[in-house]
Amino acid sequence: QVYPDSELASVAVARQIADLIRDRAAEGRPAVLGLATGSTPTRVYEELVRLHREEGLSFAGVVTFNLDEYFPMPPDSLQSYVRFMHEYLFDHIDIPAGSVHIPDGTVRPEDVSEYCRRYEEQIEQAGGIDLQLLGIGRTGHIGFNEPGSGAQSRTRLITLDHITRTDAASDFYGEENVPRRALTMGVGSILDARQIIMMAWGEGKAAVVKRTVEGEPTDSVPATYLQRHPAVQVVLDEAAAAEL
Numbered sequence: 488q489v490y491p492d493s494e495l496a497s498v499a500v501a502r503q504i505a506d507l508i509r510d511r512a513a514e515g516r517p518a519v520l521g522l523a524t525g526s527t528p529t530r531v532y533e534e535l536v537r538l539h540r541e542e543g544l545s546f547a548g549v550v551t552f553n554l555d556e557y558f559p560m561p562p563d564s565l566q567s568y569v570r571f572m573h574e575y576l577f578d579h580i581d582i583p584a585g586s587v588h589i590p591d592g593t594v595r596p597e598d599v600s601e602y603c604r605r606y607e608e609q610i611e612q613a614g615g616i617d618l619q620l621l622g623i624g625r626t627g628h629i630g631f632n633e634p635g636s637g638a639q640s641r642t643r644l645i646t647l648d649h650i651t652r653t654d655a656a657s658d659f660y661g662e663e664n665v666p667r668r669a670l671t672m673g674v675g676s677i678l679d680a681r682q683i684i685m686m687a688w689g690e691g692k693a694a695v696v697k698r699t700v701e702g703e704p705t706d707s708v709p710a711t712y713l714q715r716h717p718a719v720q721v722v723l724d725e726a727a728a729a730e731l
């Protein structure tokens with residue numbers, strides 16, 4: 488789906504999420520959302536906050552699971568995804584604190600694999616993810632599934648790609664301050680969602696969008712595995728779609 492600009496695209500995505508939340512509420516079931524960070528979804532979150540404030544959209548029955556977090560990363564740090572999600576979304580809506588799940592960047596290294604197993608278990612116990620939101624990194628990562636991540640990969644600790652750390656450098660006041668590792672849901676965990684929306688804006692994403700949509704599925708561009716999902720939408724502005 489190609490929109491003239493990211494503003495229109497974001498509003499359309501937010502409306503789709505709102506429809507899902509209302510449908511689930513009408514059925515008396517929670518809506519389980521998989522959420523992403525980065526600059527791409529921020530306008531979607533702002534629109535959801537507006538719908539909450541102005542149209543009474545309630546998140547009381549919503550359960551969320553975030554894709555990833557830097558590692559190590561204290562939750563109150565400026566660059567943590569915990570802080571990001573609270574700033575853009577959770578502090579402004581009526582979601583119960585216990586319904587929010589974000590990978591914990593303070594887990595002890597020796598506890599990481601057990602922690603990741605439990606994160607997957609919690610998703611399963613919530614009934615699985617209804618709708619997974621995704622951005623895409625220039626390396627072709629979804630979540631932090633860098634090149635080399637297989638289609639079956641699950642939630643785990645990964646090593647960040649050099650390009651990803653370069654892209655994050657300004658957030659951390661220098662590449663040397665960007666963590667070398669991150670916790671991320673796997674490609675396989677993402678593909679388990681019932682529905683997926685991958686968004687990309689701007690000319691900087693045009694090349695990786697082309698590889699994702701038109702290339703053969705491969706570990707070297709993990710986002711290409713989205714082609715195997717039966718219900719995925721790729722939502723783009725014109726600049727990100729320019730090479731298709």
Ligand code: GLP
Binds near residue numbers: 524525555621628629
């Ligand atoms: C980070 C996040 C990804 C996100 C990517 C793109 O690496 N972990 O989930 O998709 O950045 O970032 P942006 O949306 O700022 O381009």
